[in-house]
Amino acid sequence: MSLLKRVGTIYLPVQHVRNAAVWYEEILGATINHEDEEKAIVDLADQSFFLVKSLPGETLNFKDYQGHNRFAMTFEVDGLKRLEEFRDLLLKKGVTVGHVENRGHAGRNVVFEDPDGNRFDVWSELSPDFKRRGSRESF
Known part of the structure; x- marks a missing residue:
């Protein structure tokens, strides 16, 4: 432990x-x-x-071995509907945001950037530990 x-x-x-x-x-x-x-x-x-x-030019991002620009962290929302709502909200506010992605695992993902170019991932599934502890209502 x-x-x-x-x-x-x-x-x-x-x-x-x-x-x-x-x-x-x-x-x-x-x-x-x-x-x-x-x-x-x-x-x-x-x-x-x-x-x-x-x-x-400093960001939290990094490049993987294939040269792809990666994010360093993933946020979670409660379900695909919430992920789509969150993506739509970001688009309406003019945020750089990608398409909903199917990466071959449970749930779906979306990547967005803050104005400084820091990239963040959002996953449509809440982690089991977070579900056990309970959560506050939000995206």
């Missing part, structure tokens, strides 16, 4: 702290808990994110 219990904070590189904080609040429904010139702390999806002022 691991001594590590949960991920406490995820750090995201951004160019303009204020603009990023407002985007996460208005587009994804995050709550801004702290903000200064160098960082903002937002709560989203039961997680704290530090939006940290970074050098131009």
Whole structure:
């Protein structure tokens, strides 16, 4: 059994702290808990994110061995209908978002980007552990 219990904070590189904080609040429904010139702390999806002022071009993304640009994390929503609703909401708000993908496993996925180019995956299935603990109603 691991001594590590949960991920406490995820750090995201951004160019303009204020603009990023407002985007996460208005587009994804995050709550801004702290903000200064160098960082903002937002709560989203039961997680704290530090939006940290970074050098131009820095993102959370990475390239896999085939050179494909990848995301570093996956959010979860409760079912395909919610995934489609979330994708439609992002499209209406002008967010760069991909098509619903079938990757050959349970559920479907969608990838979107924040204004700084950080890519995120969204999966249509809630993890079994999260279901056991119970959840707050959201996407």
